Amino acid sequence: MSATTFQIPKPSSKDWPLYGVLAALVVVVAFLFHEGFANLWDRWGRREELSHSYFIPAITAWMLWDRREALKASIGAPSWIGAAVLAFGVLTVAGYQTTHIFLIEHLGIIISAFGLALLIGGQSLFRQTFFPLAYLIFMIPPPFWIITVTSWQFQLWSSELGVAMIRFFDVPVLLRGNVIELGNITLQVVEACSGLRYLFPFLSLGALAAYFYRGPLWQRALVLLSTIPITIVMNSFRIAMTGILSDRYGPSHTEGFLHFFEGWVVFLMCIALLLVVLVTLARFSGKKNVLATLGLPHAEAIRPAAAWTRERFMLVAGATTAAVAVFAVLLHTTEDELIAPDRETFAQLPLEFEGWQVRETALDVATEEALGADDYIVMNLVDPEDREVYNLYIAYLEAQRDGRSWHSPRQCLPGGGWTFDVQEIIAEGPQNVLGHAYNRIIMSQGETRYLVYYWYDQRGRTFADEIWMKIVLIWDVATKRRSDGAMIRMMTPIAPDETIEEAETRLQNMRVETLTPILPKYIPS
Structure with missing residues (x-):
């Protein structure tokens, strides 16, 4: 069965309504993702490892231009599947608006590019543009x-x-x-x-x-x-x-x-x-x-299953353009505020613990900026003989969004010359005295050894695994309008004359007896 392909109208008979609908479709999709595009441009300029991303769209455009004749010959009947894919693109923008995780919208840009190909020229055009459009994945900054x-x-x-x-x-x-x-x-x-x-x-x-x-x-x-x-x-x-x-x-x-x-x-x-x-x-x-x-693969025209028709294009593209425009305006004009629950600041924490001398310390400016916490406290607890027994670090974020999140000790401690002898997650269970999962690290530098516990206290939940914490974060933002939370890290030195079990007992008692009663004031559930 023969199938006619899309032909560009001659200058003497330009179909301005058709071009108007096509231009409007592209404009409303660009408006839908304008915050995502702006964030991409900003990230490319701020991170040296992403500066090459400016060239990725140009390379995609070059690959599409190189196969322009095959593209024109591959245009088939506009597909309603493309409209559905663009609807999914709308959902990715809504997902970003809810979570402020730009990765969701960035991926939506590429998905919507595939949707445009399907909507304009059906599956044959989609297959013809697949690799050039898929190559855009390299312009997306990793989380x-x-x-x-x-x-x-x-x-x-x-x-x-x-x-x-x-x-x-x-x-x-x-x-x-x-x-x-x-x-x-x-x-x-x-x-x-x-x-x-x-x-x-x-x-x-x-x-x-x-x-x-x-x-x-x-x-x-x-x-x-x-x-x-x-x-x-x-x-x-x-x-x-x-x-x-x-x-x-x-x-x-x-x-x-x-x-x-x-x-x-x-x-x-x-x-x-x-x-x-x-x-x-x-x-x-x-x-x-x-x-x-080596060489750019020769693109053969892909025979469309059904002919492209002006009437079908105007119906599918026109309806999709109108729907996307309505949802884009609604999404970008709706107020989106997260709830920041009331709490006491760490400055109000009484630095008095029975039997201990408390010495509060401060992070240097560069470290403070890198961690980006809204509120934090670092303190050393020493015994009456002036020996360090505990180091406690608690950091709190009112909102985990726009790249503001936790820096795990697993990522920063080795930078100071420490090596991890043990690194594991202790799951909940009858043998877990803390009552929740936590990360356990034994690290050393020369003859010095430390036992480290850390976990994430997030809106009434406690996590040890960062990935699972972020999955639940998306759910809490959508259902509770909250993304606040804290990270807690405890350390104690392992003296040469003591066993790891003794240090373990000391750190667990610190958590259960000292921290548990006071944390709810400073970390809302």
């Missing part, structure tokens, strides 16, 4: 907590591999967490040195290379996945070179080198290693010319 966790893990991997490279050159070196000690010189592998600024753009480049590579699917997957170890190796190499030069010539001689290597040199070396992977795979497949295996 803040994923960036934090990934950055921390990459710091540790890069530090360990970098130290191994330094030792290969017979340079004495000691690694404590992510702190590299070279005699009198100390180098700290901070977040900026984690390698994420290379990983995210390199992943997007690897996806393009895998798409351009003419080979079996498993080889394409290998091209994409190879970007992760390549990034870690090259970042470790940069750290190693910095350490070796610091040892030989002093840290003052490495500043320019480090800055130089933070930019294009490391990225270009990553690209060179990716080409090595491509050449190896090509040779494995019996192809001597790697350039012959």
Whole structure:
């Protein structure tokens, strides 16, 4: 059965109503997601590891333009499924308005782009535009907590591999967490040195290379996945070179080198290693010319199942445009306020605990800004003999939204040179004296050891797992209009002359006997 395809009207017979409906559809979808677009633009500019994202929409546009003839020939009957997908896009904006988790709206942008393809040209156009539109996923910033966790893990991997490279050159070196000690010189592998600024753009480049590579699917997957170890190796190499030069010539001689290597040199070396992977795979497949295996895939027209008609397009697009416009206006004009329950501030906490001397401390300005808590307290409890027994940190947020959330001790403590000997979640049960799940860590630095408990006290619930806490947060925002909550961390030193069980009993008694009676005033249920 033959099927006619969409033909662009000649200049002498332009169908202005048709173009008007199409333009209105695009405008209302853009208005629906305008807050999400603005947030993307802001995030791309504020995070160096996301600065490549400005180019992702341009690359998608280029891929669509390259296959423009195939696109025109693939336009079929407009699909009501596209209208349903755009309706789901409306729900993602409502989800953001409810939770203020921008990731929901960001994903809705890409989903709605697929919806537009379905609505305009049916499944044949959707299939033709699938990869160019799916490539937009690389413009979406990962959630803040994923960036934090990934950055921390990459710091540790890069530090360990970098130290191994330094030792290969017979340079004495000691690694404590992510702190590299070279005699009198100390180098700290901070977040900026984690390698994420290379990983995210390199992943997007690897996806393009895998798409351009003419080979079996498993080889394409290998091209994409190879970007992760390549990034870690090259970042470790940069750290190693910095350490070796610091040892030989002093840290003052490495500043320019480090800055130089933070930019294009490391990225270009990553690209060179990716080409090595491509050449190896090509040779494995019996192809001597790697350039012959690369190129933008030729897009063949996909025959539509049903013909495109003006009447159907005007009906489907017109109705969808009107519906999306109404909901977009309602969503963006409705007040959205969260409830912040009354509570006493930590400044009102009486620093008097029977049998203990309390010494309140303050975080430095940089740490305060990084944690972003609305209210917090840090205090050391010491016994009459002036020995530290407990360190207590409680932080409270009135609203967990727009990137403001908790920084787990698992992410920040190793940055100070600590290593985790034990790291586990203690579930609820008859043997759990605290009565709720909590994270248990035994960490060490040289001969010093600490036992750490921490958990999240959230609107009458207690969590140890961050992911489950965030899932319940979305539910509480939708049903209770609340996203407040606290994180509580307790620490006690493990003395050389005591057992872990003794430290365990001490910390558990502190929670049950001292903290339990006072917390409800400061952390609303």
